[in-house]
Amino acid sequence: MFTDVNVLVIGAGQAGLAASHELTDASIEHVVLERDRVGSAWAHRWDSFCLVTPNHTTLLPGGAYQGDEPDGFFSREQMVAFLGDYAASFGAPVEEGVEVESLTASDGGFTATTSSGVLRARRVVVCTGAYQRELLPPFTSELQRTLPVVGSTLYRSPEAVPGNRVLVVGGGQTACQIADELQRAGREVTLAAGRAPAMPRRIGERDIFDWLWDAGFFEQTLADMPGPMVRFAANPTVTGAHGGRDLSLRTLQADGVQLMGRLQGVEDGRLVVADDLSETVAGADDMFRQISGLATRVAEERGWSVPDLPTLSSEPLTAAPTPSLNELDAVIIACGYRPDYGWIDVSHLVDVMGFPMHRDGVSVRVDGLYFLGMPWMRTRKSPLLMGVGVDAEHLVRQLAA
Template sequence: MSADVDVLVVGAGQAGLAVSHELSERGVEHVVLERDRVGSTWAGRWDSFRLVTPNHGIRMPGGAYSGDDPCGYLPRDGIVDHLTAYASSFRAPVAERHGVDRLEPDEAGFVARSAMGDIRARRVVGCTGAYQRPHRPGFVDGLAREVPVVMSADYRSPGALPDGPVLVIGGGQSACQIAEELHAAGRQVTLAPGRAPSMPRRIADRDGFDWLEDAGFFEQLLADQPSPAVRLAANPLATGAGGGHDLSLRTLAARGVGLVGRVVGVDDGSLVVADDLDESLAAGDAGFRMVCGLARKAAAARGLPDPDPPEPLDDPVAAAEVPSLRDLGAVVVACGYRPAYDWVEVPGVFDDMGFPVTDAGASRAVDGLWFVGVPWLRHRKSPLLMGVGEDAAIVAEQLA
């Protein structure tokens, strides 16, 4: 049985498009299938969403940012526009509204099953992104019986939530950005965070992420991390809103957002939280100082003056009163994402956490199956707009 296509790329976000560009450059026949539209994951973010990394960090192969605001932070629709224009620039062979429901091995390689019909491919590259399935902790079902619950993937704006105070659960970038936006809109907000690192938006009039890049932070390898669970860890807190500014548990508390411990459950209609707010604050402070230390090392390595980074805020932060569920208008759950490769029906491809096990993108379990855009595929930057092109080039060169 012959294949319909040499290489099938699944997903048309930054990873899939980068792979398509690199395959096109090498003359490799391929098709990109996208369940929704090009850049649809970005399009699904909330209305005011912006990048947290500077625009000059958009380094798609053949499609780097070339606008007039390299140190700014593109809004949601601007990111989608950039990816759409990028796909058009090299006539990426994308079939939109054509999702893959199942991928199965067959004698010619693989068969991709979908409502639009089956496609057989000799080789397949999975590029379905780093943000696949919103994590819904077990206690959320109990919450939902008491108060309207909105997952961060479904959040759009303060006005789209029911009236009344809002509880935000989660301590990463999305949770803190949403909490800040809700408070700025006049909502009473309580945040139940986890332990995410914070960072200064700017050090010596330069973006904190630029210092991190100089220090080699994004080149770090998974093998050098304390645990593979780092793939699920929160990124340093940052925001591109309002031109970019510091965002942390401490800045939120200073603005009037109430902070409580981590939510651990619902008991008899009441919220149960841990007594660990101090630990969450300390984790944020440690991250802040780590970033500042890396900036100092990067400056010294380049023979630059010490950047004299700031210290984190140190005003005491007392835990707020735990809100009564009956008084809340809504709960926003922003507890990160988990991998979701249920569509890949090939034995042995994924580890216990659900991530593909690869060598530089090539599956260790089956020949002809590749992945790009996976957190920590090769480096910390592997799924990012600044790094996905490097992985795409390596995979495309192997496929060629």
């Protein structure tokens, strides 16, 4: 275990490894500490988890995808193996099984208290993921008094969920994918839908991510957005499971999932549900059409044949009756995540939303502290496998200077 290091990188996911690759290329001495193992954040997803981005959009520096399934979608095991191979390809100095418990700025550098002892570093690059803490609504404890409640971070498979009738709470990618899997496993599923946009899996012969890339969608910055709350906005619903296909509130209801409005709470032993399903679906449909329209714009700008766009039914979706608690056998909570940097002892480190205050990943609160892989760090693609490498190159150039 190192006791003194020039640069400490915390986390060995795609961001930490991309940083390590660039530090290695720049001949900057460093160590990467990982509390579990390389790529462990992916390893802890549910059993059938697949990425929603096609394999060919994996663009880590010195580690772009070169396999024979460029249009496929990594399973969790494949993703972990890919990152392990990537780390080995340049000899990333990763110390696995070492958790950084606290980080303090001191004496012109940093002191990291770890599960293996104390380490001093001149500079630190924090690569602990886009979000670190699962968001559980206030009514979760009330549900737990009556039913088994499983957070999305603990969900593994339908076989591990007791009973037949399951309520899934949330409307983003994770909630819709879990609801879809449970329904396909023969469960009776009700989804309390939150707000999330929808998009088609493919337009013409191309994946939607290729159209979005060509449209400049992933180059958008936080300044291009209506406000900073976009950092908590749900990603468009889609899935890479079963070869990749459309997944939305409309496809879920067509397949037998019962839908209802947003779950607001529990009162006197009953669920309190908002009457907002039609509004939620309308918002998702609107984004589906807007994203589809980008393909027309790209094709026209490049002189390609304009593809046939997918169509959406105009029929309103019918909200299912609200189940009583005694009709349910289990609840899955999939309401997203929030940042958590409380282990870093730096005054006024984060903004009111909990994100570190920075300029292109460089902390504005203390010299020598950097962040990588955060949502909207530089652009929309910053936390993604297609974008974190570009940010790593930019960040290490600043660090080296």
